[in-house]
Amino acid sequence: MTDRFEELKTYVAVVEAGGFAAASRRLTLAKSAISRRVRDLETRLGSPLMNRSTRQIHLTDAGQEFYEQARRILAELNDAENAVSEKHTDLQGRLRISAPVSLTAHCLIRVIDRFVTANPRLSLEFDTDDKMTDIIRDGFDLAIRIANLRDSSLIARRITTVRHVCCASPSLLERYGRPNQVDDLAAMPGIRYSNVEESRYWSFSNDRAPIMKSQLCFSNGDAIREAAIAGLGVAMLPTFIAHDAIRRGELEIVLREHMRPPIGMYAVFPSSKQIPAKIRAFIDFLLANLGDEPFWDRDILSRAEINRFSTNGGSLTVKRS
Structure with a gap:
C-alpha cells in the first residue's frame, strides 16, 4: 500500500x-x-x-x-x-539541471569536473535543450538561461555576462571584403539562429540592424559556427561558442566597435523559503569559475572591450508575476 x-x-x-x-x-x-x-x-x-x-x-x-x-x-x-x-558538509542525491546545448558542451563541461570531484555523493543530470523549459512542470532543480528574463515566480541569480561577436571566415572576407560599417553586411550572406527573431539576432550597438540576406538558418549555435567556418556566411555568435575558432584563426571578429549589448547568464530555480544546499553550492561554484571575465572572453577580447560591454552585477532576486 x-x-x-x-x-x-x-x-x-x-x-x-x-x-x-x-x-x-x-x-x-x-x-x-x-x-x-x-x-x-x-x-x-x-x-x-x-x-x-x-x-x-x-x-x-x-x-x-x-x-x-x-x-x-x-x-x-x-x-x-x-x-x-545544512548542518552536513557532504552534498548528496541528484541535481537535475536544464541548460542550453552549446553552453553545456563548451563551458560547463570544462569546469564541472572540480565540482563533481569535490562532491562524490552528488550526481548531476543535465538535460540539454536550447528551448526554454518549464522547470517546475518538468521537475528540474534549476535551469541555466541566457536571456533577458521575464517576470515569473522563479528565483534568478546572475552568473556572468554573455557577449556576442559578429564573425566570418577569412575566405568569406576575401570574397566580400571586410565590413567597416553595419550597413556593409547587407551585401554579404548571413547565417542566423532560428530560436531568435531575425531582427533581434542581427542587432548591434545603438539598435542598429542591417537588412541581411540570411540564406541559412540553424537551431543550434555549433551548426552556425561550422557553417561560418566553411565560409557560408557571416554569423552573430556568443563568444563561448566562437572563441576556439577565433583563437585558431578559423573565424575573425568584424565590427568590434559595434558589438551589441550583452545579456546575462542566469541560474533559475523554484522559490522556496530555504534554498537547497546542493543548488546554492552549484551556483556558488559557477560564480567562482565563470565570473564577469569568463575564460572564453579573456582569450579573444581586450580588457577594454570586456569592460565596455558588461551587464550590471546582480544578487539573488525574486521576480514575481
Missing part, C-alpha cells in the same frame, strides 16, 4: 506535469503505477480530484484545493529536510 507522502508527491507531479505520461517520466515510474496511486488517493478521500481525457487532465474544485494544500505540505517538508542537511 502506498504511503500518504508518495500519494501526495505523485498527485502534485501529475498536476504540474500536465498528465500521467509526463509525470511518469518525471518520477521514473510506470504510468500504470502513477494512475493507480491517484486512483487510490481519490478512493481514500472519497472525492474525484480530476477529470481525465486522452490528452489532458482537468482538476475538479476539490482537486485544485487539494493540490494547493499538497504542494504546500511538500514544500514545507523539503524546507525541513534542507534545514537539517
Whole structure:
C-alpha cells in the first residue's frame, strides 16, 4: 500500500506535469503505477480530484484545493529536510539541471569536473535543450538561461555576462571584403539562429540592424559556427561558442566597435523559503569559475572591450508575476 507522502508527491507531479505520461517520466515510474496511486488517493478521500481525457487532465474544485494544500505540505517538508542537511558538509542525491546545448558542451563541461570531484555523493543530470523549459512542470532543480528574463515566480541569480561577436571566415572576407560599417553586411550572406527573431539576432550597438540576406538558418549555435567556418556566411555568435575558432584563426571578429549589448547568464530555480544546499553550492561554484571575465572572453577580447560591454552585477532576486 502506498504511503500518504508518495500519494501526495505523485498527485502534485501529475498536476504540474500536465498528465500521467509526463509525470511518469518525471518520477521514473510506470504510468500504470502513477494512475493507480491517484486512483487510490481519490478512493481514500472519497472525492474525484480530476477529470481525465486522452490528452489532458482537468482538476475538479476539490482537486485544485487539494493540490494547493499538497504542494504546500511538500514544500514545507523539503524546507525541513534542507534545514537539517545544512548542518552536513557532504552534498548528496541528484541535481537535475536544464541548460542550453552549446553552453553545456563548451563551458560547463570544462569546469564541472572540480565540482563533481569535490562532491562524490552528488550526481548531476543535465538535460540539454536550447528551448526554454518549464522547470517546475518538468521537475528540474534549476535551469541555466541566457536571456533577458521575464517576470515569473522563479528565483534568478546572475552568473556572468554573455557577449556576442559578429564573425566570418577569412575566405568569406576575401570574397566580400571586410565590413567597416553595419550597413556593409547587407551585401554579404548571413547565417542566423532560428530560436531568435531575425531582427533581434542581427542587432548591434545603438539598435542598429542591417537588412541581411540570411540564406541559412540553424537551431543550434555549433551548426552556425561550422557553417561560418566553411565560409557560408557571416554569423552573430556568443563568444563561448566562437572563441576556439577565433583563437585558431578559423573565424575573425568584424565590427568590434559595434558589438551589441550583452545579456546575462542566469541560474533559475523554484522559490522556496530555504534554498537547497546542493543548488546554492552549484551556483556558488559557477560564480567562482565563470565570473564577469569568463575564460572564453579573456582569450579573444581586450580588457577594454570586456569592460565596455558588461551587464550590471546582480544578487539573488525574486521576480514575481
